[in-house]
Amino acid sequence: MNEGQLERRSFLAGAGLTAAAGALALSGCGRPLTSDEMAQDQAVAPPAEWWRQPSAPPGKHTLLELPYAKDKLVLSDAEHPKVRGISPQVVEWHHDKHHAGYVTALNRIEVDLAALTSFDAKANYSAFSELKRRETFNASGVWLHDLYWLNMLPGGAPLAQDSELHAKIVADWGSVERWRQEFVATANTPNAGWAILALAPYDRKLHNYACSFHDLGGVWGAIPLIACDVWEHAYYYDYGPDRESYVESFLRLLNWPEIDAAFVRWARCGAFR
Numbered sequence: 128m129n130e131g132q133l134e135r136r137s138f139l140a141g142a143g144l145t146a147a148a149g150a151l152a153l154s155g156c157g158r159p160l161t162s163d164e165m166a167q168d169q170a171v172a173p174p175a176e177w178w179r180q181p182s183a184p185p186g187k188h189t190l191l192e193l194p195y196a197k198d199k200l201v202l203s204d205a206e207h208p209k210v211r212g213i214s215p216q217v218v219e220w221h222h223d224k225h226h227a228g229y230v231t232a233l234n235r236i237e238v239d240l241a242a243l244t245s246f247d248a249k250a251n252y253s254a255f256s257e258l259k260r261r262e263t264f265n266a267s268g269v270w271l272h273d274l275y276w277l278n279m280l281p282g283g284a285p286l287a288q289d290s291e292l293h294a295k296i297v298a299d300w301g302s303v304e305r306w307r308q309e310f311v312a313t314a315n316t317p318n319a320g321w322a323i324l325a326l327a328p329y330d331r332k333l334h335n336y337a338c339s340f341h342d343l344g345g346v347w348g349a350i351p352l353i354a355c356d357v358w359e360h361a362y363y364y365d366y367g368p369d370r371e372s373y374v375e376s377f378l379r380l381l382n383w384p385e386i387d388a389a390f391v392r393w394a395r396c397g398a399f400r
């Protein structure tokens with residue numbers, strides 16, 4: 128098994144798509160893949176840096192190292208003084224405390240689950256049932272926070288008009304501005320904890336999902352491309368109740384070329400063609 132195949136196996140296991148693995152020899156329209164398509168499918172691996180956690184052994188997940196200094200997400204715009212980016216203090220708390228907490232909890236849960244000798248699921252309270260209840264919350268918390276940080280770049284970088292993601296957004300929403308308006312509205316939906324742009328396998332379209340908790344509100348098999356954290360810990364210290372200015376800051380900080388590159392690689396995987 129080559130490196131690309133190993134990456135692909137990790138992708139399948141991590142994405143919860145193992146059950147769909149049998150469908151990977153089919154194209155998006157359900158017909159069998161040609162030999163050329165199968166060769167291309169094997170050559171396309173999802174971006175490993177966006178999917179590093181599932182390759183970690185149980186209990187050995189590590190906190191993502193930020194790809195920029197904590198003071199580099201500050202923005203200054205004289206025309207829009209409310210849009211100030213994200214302060215170093217919030218980056219520090221959010222990454223070093225909140226994000227790190229999900230990693231620590233996930234590791235403890237995995238180790239404790241592996242050590243259980245019985246699975247008392249029916250009891251009003253049992254270690255097994257509680258660990259299972261918390262497993263998806265923390266695993267999703269780790270992954271979405273990884274994506275959140277990796278989505279951003281100091282100063283941001285624009286979406287190229289000739290990029291494949293630009294074309295897909297226009298195809299699915301009519302215009303990038305229309306997508307943007309819906310994404311901002313999604314992020315400002317009451318009780319939303321995340322606004323997520325995801326590529327869904329059921330219709331092979333992009334969707335803006337409003338998720339409450341890390342593991343509530345998504346669609347099975349959908350691949351998040353942009354994850355905007357709108358839990359209060361992400362912005363309240365900087366913006367108070369002005370969530371809209373924080374979301375605007377997040378959008379300005381997006382690293383669109385990387386997001387486009389990730390979209391292209393995911394979209395060419397079998398489940399999305």
Ligand SMILES: [Fe+2]
Nearest residue numbers: 225356358361
């Ligand atoms: Fe968060």
